[in-house]
Amino acid sequence: MSIAAPEAHVVVTEFFDAMNERELNRLDAIVSANFVRHCEATPDVEVQSLDDFKAFLDAYTAVFPDNVQTPIHIAADGDLIGIFATYEGTHLGPFGPFEPTGKRAKFDFAGMFRVEDGKLSRFWVTWDNMTILAQLGLLPAGEAADA
Numbered sequence: 001m002s003i004a005a006p007e008a009h010v011v012v013t014e015f016f017d018a019m020n021e022r023e024l025n026r027l028d029a030i031v032s033a034n035f036v037r038h039c040e041a042t043p044d045v046e047v048q049s050l051d052d053f054k055a056f057l058d059a060y061t062a063v064f065p066d067n068v069q070t071p072i073h074i075a076a077d078g079d080l081i082g083i084f085a086t087y088e089g090t091h092l093g094p095f096g097p098f099e100p101t102g103k104r105a106k107f108d109f110a111g112m113f114r115v116e117d118g119k120l121s122r123f124w125v126t127w128d129n130m131t132i133l134a135q136l137g138l139l140p141a142g143e144a145a146d147a
Helices: 005-020 024-029 050-063 129-135
Strands: 031-039 068-077 080-090 104-116 119-126
Touching: 005 024, 005 068, 005 080, 005 104, 024 031, 024 050, 031 050, 104 129
Parallel strands: 031 119
Antiparallel strands: 068 080, 080 104, 104 119
16 A cells, blocks of 8 residues: 555644643554564563554653653554654663663654555664663763774
8 A cells, every 4th residue: 555745744733732732642643553563772571562562662661751752753654654863861760771761861862654444553663772861861981082
């Protein structure tokens, strides 16, 4: 199924609005029940359904309760929708082995959705974990290089 750019913009905007407004039931209309999320930055997180995805979002909202994800660029090509977006939020819950820092993080991420039968069915997403950890003060300070 091919998706036109205006339609891709509408569905991706709705996807992010539903997450940002914490109204995950709105995803039911645009995300398939067998939604799969792939992410090398979170290799231990398995998302094989829309229910899994909602549970994942709830878990990350507990870590960054004020998180906001903002799409900057949206492009459509056949049955694929590419995005470039920002994520920002305050670290107020346990994040893997890290206790809350109370610090804000803002970083870019990119992804690709596949559309099947009119709904988002797959999501490949990636970001740089080191950027987040550095902003939260969770990386050891490096030693200065000798001049």
